[in-house]
Amino acid sequence: MKIAMVSEHANPLAALGEADAGGQNVHVAELSAALTRSGHDVTVYTRREDRTTPAEVRAPQGYRVVHVPAGPPLKEPKDHLLPYMGEFGSFLRDRWATERPDLAHAHFWMSGLATALAASATGTPVAQTFHALGVVKKRYQGDQDTSPADRNRLERIIGRQAGRVVATCSDEVFELSRMGVPRSRISIVPCGVDLRRFTPDGPVAPRREAHRLVAVGRLVPRKGFDIAITALAQLPDTELVIAGGPERGRLSQDPEARRLRELADRLGVGERVRWPGQVSREDLPALLRSADVVVCTPWYEPFGIVPLEAMACGVPVVAAAVGGLTDTVVDGVTGLLVRPHQPAELASRVRRLLGDPALRHAYGTAGHDRAVARYSWDRVAADTVRAYRKLVPEPAAAAEAR
Ligand code: UDP
Secondary structure (H helix, E strand, C coil): CEEEEECCCCCCCCCCCCCCCCHHHHHHHHHHHHHHHCCCEEEEEEECCCCCCCCEEECCCCCEEEEECCCCCCCCCHHHCHHHHHHHHHHHHHHHHHCCCCEEEEECHHHHHHHHHHHHHHCCCEEEECCCCHHHHHHHHHHHCCCCCCHHHHHHHHHHHCCEEEECCHHHHHHHHHCCCCHHHEEECCCCECCCCCCCCCCCCCCCCCEEEEEECCCCHHHCHHHHHHHHCCCCCEEEEEECCCEHHHHHHCHHHHHHHHHHHHCCCHHHEEEEECCCCCCHHHHHHCCCEEEECCCCCCCCHHHHHHHHCCCCEEEECCCCHHHHCCECCCEEEECCCCHHHHHHHHHHHHCCHHHHHHHHHHHHHHHHHHCEHHHHHHHHHHHHHCCCCCCHHHHHHC
């Protein structure tokens, strides 16, 4: 199939860790790579964010990335991009008038808008992955939510109009149903993990204390790093590594990093929190392997790739029982689920694991098995193609030959 991936803000080639570069970038990059491996022709359309980027590049994994001129060629917060989606959609429409894809897969709601414009003009079928839903964001972030005012209304329209909505976890299906998306048009396909990169064996980053907890993610309040910091005060001889945000040298300018550091100092644990800043894909496995436990304590989580990366490395995960984390982390098997916003509960569950190396090993092994059995990107790509095939049936001759 000729597949157009539309990902307005999340460029598959970007560095990860800053406020708007995380799971969606990984998803688009890895899904595109896996689809290319299985013989599909994939082009990713993403907004041009600087003047020097070429209009088109070929990723090392073989898919094409087209940098779409829409709005100023500058990095802008994703919540400022809505006004440029008309321009983005017109670009797609003109491009697809001459090279029409068999199917477009839009990632995030704003890509859904731009894609709808081009798809209706060219008759292209559309699959939509939201990655995050405005209605959930508003519920948890309230006044701190900087999404455009119209987001929820537009998201409902996109969800109801898309030929197929690909949800990444079962919790999302409930939200989509409440938005009026018919269950018969929803497929559930999770995110995956790169099983070649994230393995139990390989280099291990050095540590300074007897025990180590690792948390990884974009440095935004909803990731709940403050909960892990608060729990640390009840966990002696333990260090907490918080990876993410800008590069280490620029961390002191990051408002969330400053807020978290102040909290750690106030609680008397500042000396035991490590801040490597943004960690590259190459260095991340060694960091995860150095952990006794990986902690993920967000307020909410549309999917959460980090726990899968930890599981693939054979490390137990203690996670808040929210969103996608309740699909990936099996309580009492691959780790533990705790209530969100409960640092004391987190501390007591982690303490138990820190004191029991055999249990950690058992959870880590089960986590690795689960990641390998269910979450390879090749499997995710095959399941995604099954969802695409509901819109673009495989020609009978090809299906027979297979
Ligand atoms: N990540 C990374 N380096 C960092 C911070 C994050 O490689 O310094 C990666 C992380 O390993 C994961 C992704 O960014 O693959 C974050 O995805 P997740 O689904 O956990 O969270 P989201 O960003 O979607 O909220």
